[in-house]
Structures are given as structure tokens and as C-alpha cells.
Amino acid sequence: MEARVIKVGTRQSQLALTQTGQVIRQLEELCKEHQLPYSFEIHKIVTKGDRILDVTLSKVGGKGLFVKEIEQALLNSDIDLAIHSMKDMPYELPEGLAIGAVPKRLTPQDCLVLKDGYSFEDLPQGAKVGTSSLRRSSQLKYARPDLDIQWIRGNIDSRIRKLETEGFDAIVLAAAGLARMGWEHKISTLLPADVCVPAVGQGALGVQCRSSDKSVMELLALLNDHDSEVTVAAERSFLGTLQGGCQVPIGAHATIVERVDSKEVLELTGIVGSPDGATLLKSVQQGTDPVQLGIEVARQLLDDGARDILAKIEG
Numbered sequence: 156m157e158a159r160v161i162k163v164g165t166r167q168s169q170l171a172l173t174q175t176g177q178v179i180r181q182l183e184e185l186c187k188e189h190q191l192p193y194s195f196e197i198h199k200i201v202t203k204g205d206r207i208l209d210v211t212l213s214k215v216g217g218k219g220l221f222v223k224e225i226e227q228a229l230l231n232s233d234i235d236l237a238i239h240s241m242k243d244m245p246y247e248l249p250e251g252l253a254i255g256a257v258p259k260r261l262t263p264q265d266c267l268v269l270k271d272g273y274s275f276e277d278l279p280q281g282a283k284v285g286t287s288s289l290r291r292s293s294q295l296k297y298a299r300p301d302l303d304i305q306w307i308r309g310n311i312d313s314r315i316r317k318l319e320t321e322g323f324d325a326i327v328l329a330a331a332g333l334a335r336m337g338w339e340h341k342i343s344t345l346l347p348a349d350v351c352v353p354a355v356g357q358g359a360l361g362v363q364c365r366s367s368d369k370s371v372m373e374l375l376a377l378l379n380d381h382d383s384e385v386t387v388a389a390e391r392s393f394l395g396t397l398q399g400g401c402q403v404p405i406g407a408h409a410t411i412v413e414r415v416d417s418k419e420v421l422e423l424t425g426i427v428g429s430p431d432g433a434t435l436l437k438s439v440q441q442g443t444d445p446v447q448l449g450i451e452v453a454r455q456l457l458d459d460g461a462r463d464i465l466a467k468i469e470g
């Protein structure tokens with residue numbers, strides 16, 4: 156086996172660099188264990204999403220704001236491997252690229268970071284809650300129409316700073332991002348997945364490479380976590396069937412409820428909301444084929460009214 160320096164592309168936010176470091180350490184362990192003579196080199200890449208961090212994402216539109224430049228670098232062979240937050244990945248991958256591994260997923264749930272000891276239930280009437288996601292605001296408004304939901308953007312660390320400096324009572328973040336940063340202690344409460352269905356792929360990472368790069372594909376197969384792969388596959392199939400971008404409140408959450416022989420039974424919850432929080436459509440179904448399950452939950456919601464919501468938003 157030939158020695159090789161594997162070039163790893165990443166965004167340069169604190170979270171992206173932290174999670175990239177964590178994955179590289181896991182890959183180094185696997186290389187040691189399987190006697191693979193690879194080493195890793197980090198390449199930082201600025202994406203369009205990073206350049207416009209002060210603009211509301213749903214106003215920017217477009218899919219893959221945080222991944223396009225990185226995928227291009229893979230296709231050009233400027234890098235060999237890229238580590239993404241799965242929830243930033245559009246459903247469709249460019250020809251020639253593959254997700255070689257979904258490492259073990261952390262909790263997919265959202266959480267509240269509160270100014271002081273409230274829980275979600277006893278947040279005061281009209282509390283000011285910060286989020287930058289239509290999915291979160293739509294579900295929170297549905298559960299608590301009184302909340303004063305305000306847009307907040309920026310990286311996790313700057314959002315937490317704004318909690319103090321801009322007078323929010325609470326902000327909503329993915330628990331996994333905080334956990335990866337070692338900031339679990341900032342999580343005041345997890346939002347139950349039935350109150351706030353997480354984003355497709357939230358809590359999971361996707362490690363992308365060129366499909367033709369046999370040695371990297373084989374290395375990534377060692378890193379892949381089967382259960383994480385199949386739950387994310389069901390959620391992404393749901394997303395792909397709906398064809399929604401970030402202008403639409405869409406969420407999905409898959410779990411493994413049972414194993415029959417070596418086949419797992421998945422349960423998938425999908426939601427589509429109207430941006431004003433007035434309508435929230437939900438479907439929960441079980442199945443053994445992740446892709447088929449995603450399609451079925453999406454079709455159910457389309458028939459229940461999601462088709463109209465999506466058509467209205469796309470205008």
C-alpha cells in the first residue's frame with residue numbers, strides 16, 4: 156500500500172474545524188488499526204454561506220450554500236475528502252461524488268439555551284426567542300403562539316453572545332453543535348422531537364469523496380455507522396421527494412424501533428409547516444426500506460396539504 160496525504164476540505168467556522176479535527180482523529184485511529192499508510196492535511200474553504208452570514212438564510216435561498224465550493228474542490232482534486240454537517244447537504248449530490256461515510260450520529264434534537272433557569276413550558280408569555288430557521292420558528296409558534304420570535308444569525312458562538320447582548324430570553328440551537336464544541340453545559344433543555352421535529356440529517360456528519368477514489372472509499376467504509384446511515388437516508392429521501400429548500404419549514408426524524416433478523420424497522424416523522432406557524436402537517440410511518448419510507452411520508456404530507464404550502468412559498 157502506498158503512503159498518501161489525504162487532503163481534507165472544511166469550512167472554517169469554529170464548529171466546522173472542531174468536527175473536522177474529530178473526524179480526522181477517528182480516521183487516524185482506523186488507519187493505525189488497519190495499517191493504512193495515510194496522513195491528513197486540512198484545507199480551509201470559504202463558502203457562499205460563510206460570506207453572507209449576516210443575511211437571513213431563507214432570504215438568500217438556493218440549495219447547498221455551505222457545500223458548493225467544497226464539492227467543486229473535490230471534483231477538481233484540490234481536496235480528496237470533505238466533512239460536512241449532513242443538514243447542510245442538499246439532497247442531490249453532483250455526479251462523481253459520494254457520501255462515503257456517515258459517522259455515528261449525535262442527538263438530532265434542537266435545544267434551548269436560556270438566559271436563566273426557565274424550561275420551555277414556563278418561558279414567560281411573550282418571551283423573546285432567537286432562531287434563524289423557519290422550521291424552528293414555525294414549530295415554536297405552533298406550540299406557543301405568544302412567543303416573540305426574532306431572527307438571529309451567525310456562528311454558534313456569536314449567537315450565544317447575542318443571547319446576552321441583544322436581550323433574548325432564549326435561543327434555539329442544534330444540541331449536537333454544542334456537544335461537538337464541548338459546550339453541553341450551555342444546553343438548558345432539549346426540545347422534545349414531538350414539539351420541534353429536527354432538520355433532516357441534524358446531528359449527523361457526512362464525509363464526502365470522489366466515487367472513483369477507491370482507497371478513500373474503502374477507508375470511509377470503516378468509519379461509517381450503519382444505524383446513522385439508514386436513519387439519515389430515510390430523512391433525506393423525505394427531503395428529496397419534497398424538493399424543498401431552506402425557505403420551507405421542513406423537518407424529519409427517523410429512529411430504529413425494532414430489529415427483525417438483520418433488518419431494522421424504522422419510524423419516520425416528517426413535518427411541513429406554513430412559515431407563519433398557522434399550519435403544521437405531520438405524518439409518522441414505519442417501514443424497513445429507508446428510501447421508500449421517506450417517499451411515503453412525503454407523499455402523505457403532499458396529499459394532506461404540503462403541495463399547496465410549497466406552491467405558495469415558491470410563488
Ligand SMILES: NCc1[nH]cc(CCC(=O)O)c1CC(=O)O
Nearest residue numbers: 240242328329331332357358359
Ligand atoms: N445551521 C447551521 C448548523 N449546521 C450544523 C449545525 C450543528 C448541528 C448539526 O451538525 O446538525 C448548525 C448549528 C445549528 O443549527 O445550531
